[in-house]
Amino acid sequence: MEHFDLSLIDWSRAQFALTALYHWLFVPLTLGITFFLAITETIYVKTGKPEWKKITKFWMTLFGINFAIGVATGIILEFQFGTNWSNYSWFVGDIFGAPLAIEGIMAFFMESVFIAIMFFGWDKVSKGFHLTATWLTAIGSNLSALWILVANGWMQNPVGMVFNPEKARMEMHDFWAVLFNPNAINKFLHVIYSSYILAAIFVVGISAWYLLRKRDIVVAKKSILVASIFGLIFSILTITTGDESARQVAKSQPMKLAAMEGLYYGSTHAPLVAIGVMNGKPTMGEKPSTDFNMNLKFEIPNLLSILAFHQSDAFVPGVHDLVHGNKEQGIISYQEKIDRGNIARKVLVDYKAAKDIGDKETTKALLAKFNDKDWIANYFRYFGYSYFKDPHDIIPDISTTFYSFHLMVLAGGYILLVFIILLFLVYKNQLENRKWILWFTILAMPLAYLAQESGWIVAEMGRQPWVIQDLMPTMAAVSNINTASVQITFGLFFIVFAALLIAEIKIMITQIKLGPNKGGN
Amino acid sequence: MFESFDYSTLQHYWFAIDALLAAFLVFLLFVQGGQMLIYKIGKTEMEQSMIVNTIGRKWELTFTVLVTFGGAFFASFPLFYSTSFGGAYWVWMIILFSFILQAVSYEFRSKPNNFLGKKTYDTFLFINGLIATLFLGTAVATFFTGSPFHLNGMNHSFWDNSYRGLGLALNFTRYDTYINLSLGLAVFFLSRVLANMYFLNSIDDNNIGKRARISMMKNAIPFVFFFLFFLINVLLIKGYALNPTTKVISLESFKYWHNLVDMPIVFILLVLGVLMVLMSIARVYFKFDKCKERGIWLGGIGTILVVFSLVLMAGFNDTAFYPSYTNLQSSLTIYNSSSSEYTLVAMSYVSIMIPFVLAYVWYVWKSINNKKIDADEMNGGTHAY
Numbered sequence: 001m002e003h004f005d006l007s008l009i010d011w012s013r014a015q016f017a018l019t020a021l022y023h024w025l026f027v028p029l030t031l032g033i034t035f036f037l038a039i040t041e042t043i044y045v046k047t048g049k050p051e052w053k054k055i056t057k058f059w060m061t062l063f064g065i066n067f068a069i070g071v072a073t074g075i076i077l078e079f080q081f082g083t084n085w086s087n088y089s090w091f092v093g094d095i096f097g098a099p100l101a102i103e104g105i106m107a108f109f110m111e112s113v114f115i116a117i118m119f120f121g122w123d124k125v126s127k128g129f130h131l132t133a134t135w136l137t138a139i140g141s142n143l144s145a146l147w148i149l150v151a152n153g154w155m156q157n158p159v160g161m162v163f164n165p166e167k168a169r170m171e172m173h174d175f176w177a178v179l180f181n182p183n184a185i186n187k188f189l190h191v192i193y194s195s196y197i198l199a200a201i202f203v204v205g206i207s208a209w210y211l212l213r214k215r216d217i218v219v220a221k222k223s224i225l226v227a228s229i230f231g232l233i234f235s236i237l238t239i240t241t242g243d244e245s246a247r248q249v250a251k252s253q254p255m256k257l258a259a260m261e262g263l264y265y266g267s268t269h270a271p272l273v274a275i276g277v278m279n280g281k282p283t284m285g286e287k288p289s290t291d292f293n294m295n296l297k298f299e300i301p302n303l304l305s306i307l308a309f310h311q312s313d314a315f316v317p318g319v320h321d322l323v324h325g326n327k328e329q330g331i332i333s334y335q336e337k338i339d340r341g342n343i344a345r346k347v348l349v350d351y352k353a354a355k356d357i358g359d360k361e362t363t364k365a366l367l368a369k370f371n372d373k374d375w376i377a378n379y380f381r382y383f384g385y386s387y388f389k390d391p392h393d394i395i396p397d398i399s400t401t402f403y404s405f406h407l408m409v410l411a412g413g414y415i416l417l418v419f420i421i422l423l424f425l426v427y428k429n430q431l432e433n434r435k436w437i438l439w440f441t442i443l444a445m446p447l448a449y450l451a452q453e454s455g456w457i458v459a460e461m462g463r464q465p466w467v468i469q470d471l472m473p474t475m476a477a478v479s480n481i482n483t484a485s486v487q488i489t490f491g492l493f494f495i496v497f498a499a500l501l502i503a504e505i506k507i508m509i510t511q512i513k514l515g516p517n518k519g520g521n
Numbered sequence: 522m523f524e525s526f527d528y529s530t531l532q533h534y535w536f537a538i539d540a541l542l543a544a545f546l547v548f549l550l551f552v553q554g555g556q557m558l559i560y561k562i563g564k565t566e567m568e569q570s571m572i573v574n575t576i577g578r579k580w581e582l583t584f585t586v587l588v589t590f591g592g593a594f595f596a597s598f599p600l601f602y603s604t605s606f607g608g609a610y611w612v613w614m615i616i617l618f619s620f621i622l623q624a625v626s627y628e629f630r631s632k633p634n635n636f637l638g639k640k641t642y643d644t645f646l647f648i649n650g651l652i653a654t655l656f657l658g659t660a661v662a663t664f665f666t667g668s669p670f671h672l673n674g675m676n677h678s679f680w681d682n683s684y685r686g687l688g689l690a691l692n693f694t695r696y697d698t699y700i701n702l703s704l705g706l707a708v709f710f711l712s713r714v715l716a717n718m719y720f721l722n723s724i725d726d727n728n729i730g731k732r733a734r735i736s737m738m739k740n741a742i743p744f745v746f747f748f749l750f751f752l753i754n755v756l757l758i759k760g761y762a763l764n765p766t767t768k769v770i771s772l773e774s775f776k777y778w779h780n781l782v783d784m785p786i787v788f789i790l791l792v793l794g795v796l797m798v799l800m801s802i803a804r805v806y807f808k809f810d811k812c813k814e815r816g817i818w819l820g821g822i823g824t825i826l827v828v829f830s831l832v833l834m835a836g837f838n839d840t841a842f843y844p845s846y847t848n849l850q851s852s853l854t855i856y857n858s859s860s861s862e863y864t865l866v867a868m869s870y871v872s873i874m875i876p877f878v879l880a881y882v883w884y885v886w887k888s889i890n891n892k893k894i895d896a897d898e899m900n901g902g903t904h905a906y
Binding site for chain 2: 065067071076078083087088098104114116119173352489492510
């Protein structure tokens, strides 16, 4: 058994969490507002009305401020796989590296090259070419989301690979299976659709402020019209992809689903907890007790079973069923998985030893196991469990997952309602008189950001302790560095990020106050 | 198509693509070079503004090439990625920090109420210019001089000293450190030479032009000195040779010189590249009026050829391209550090897109640069940094 430095793991995780969550403050707006700009610029080119150019240029200025910091933080995430998770990079680099490289070649260039035309090309290229560049920037930034989410989807549901015992790593076996991994596709759609919502909220929120201040009325009303339609469409699509996500999580990461819903004992006709306050905080490493229930909860009967399996009488396993097994439902206990993982590990170790001493017969016999589908399906797939001794160590932080999930859903519901009311009032031409909805719209801005961050916390905390589901625990993925180095870089990131966030917010607010008529270009 | 290639061909193909990305990266470091010259070449606020906006329209390209270089190496040689990035932790982290500072500085520097003030953002640009050129150059030199690491049976890498890569530039008791630093300094001065050439190509301003010409020559002299120091040393040192049958790595005298002799095309590219860079410097300086605008192309293509051939010299012809000087047999070659054949084939199909990418990069470059930057444009309504 390898020795793991727990503080190194915690600091490495903290650093990745900090950089990823910070990066995600800026990316959703980029993903969504580029399409919004493409739409408003298209209207400008089609109608020739200068106010649409003004609208496009104004939101483009705000986008530019946001874009730079998103790019700046993106580079750290990519290189951090190498600097802080080097064992991970080796173990799965054969699969994980490819989408990252494709992202660079296909998407980043498109985005970064055409963005120059978008900002600097107004008077240098034709209207048509400029519009094409704006669309290509939007497509480029969304394509980059596709590839990184293909990579992330693979970590949640590893497919299309075989293990190479010789090199001690996973190797790609089917590129299309990796690309069309249902988790990846659905995750991509859920992420981009929800990002479009955030961008729409950003636009309507700022426009609502202009209406409250009774200034820049034309820009604000037109922006609200386009952004609300855009936002409402993608709110509905986000709900459908979210629904599909739940089904996929139920299939490939049942523990994550149990954590999202705070479900300790599984059942058929499982209810969905709409709102709940947890009693006690069973976290990873602690043994959950039977009082792991809600103090306060509002449940919708049968809904969890329906969401997860489309059947009201379907059995949804809880934390207890997954840890201790449930024979009736055919669920293997974690202890059994640990035992099978250890058997798989022993085969690998014996194989290496036999090879080292040149025992060809044993080498051949053991190598054959790695080509035996049954053995792979029943033993090797639990390889990652061999890193654990106690089954209770294989439980994520349940309260964090539960609250993040519920926060995301509630904020999403609030935002959907805002779009519906806004469009209704725009239709009735009564928007400016209803101050309350303008205030509610402004309130939706922080909620949209909160929902985005919570979504990622659910996805990433809910799958712990795995970095690659069932195959590699997070603790086995870290680089062999000293904790102090990571502590120092964490501190530096924190200081730099804080300073840049203050700068970004100050600049953004100043530009918003200056408005479409006086702002910088 | 790519399925018919054998594994070794694919490994060579991908190493060449990574080398090409490295070559473009070094050329595009003229952006970083320019970031160090804002106040040297620009004496008035308008001149500084023109300089920042000239290089500012290219910073994303350099950034993207760096990111793609990382991604491509990750995909094609993951063991290099995990060993170098996880090992030389501090070198890479310092480089990354400097790029974070760079990315925001252009957009933020002249915006009102920007919290840290214009001077601070310009200082960030200077820091990025200094670190990116010096550190990346020094890091590339370790492809020839080696790093202290070893691998275990599971291919997990361990760095063999606590300096996390900084020792490669600061341990002055090793002669290799001077070789490493000489390439770092060569890249540092070269980026400033190219930046001056780019100013001459893209800014319509006499004062800037005059200063750029002199500054180019002042940087060209130390560049030539450090580059020759590096090149001569590398051709004379023992290199890390791979025995293709036994797979054993050993030190071979004049290995890199042998590589040039064994690979005449690489030799020719290197010589051609060096001549082009030298010629571009001479022509811009001595035939200023006629050649000032074209220097960046001659010098730029020369730079690409030099870096491309140097990286091939480090990894082709059975050479360990990321050698370990503490544990010879842990050294990385294109054979033992690459992705699987399947992944390389899949990635090779993706590589077909590279010419298209180059084509639109070129097309957009032309349409943005079709008119030189001047004071009028800075005063106009266009987006400005």
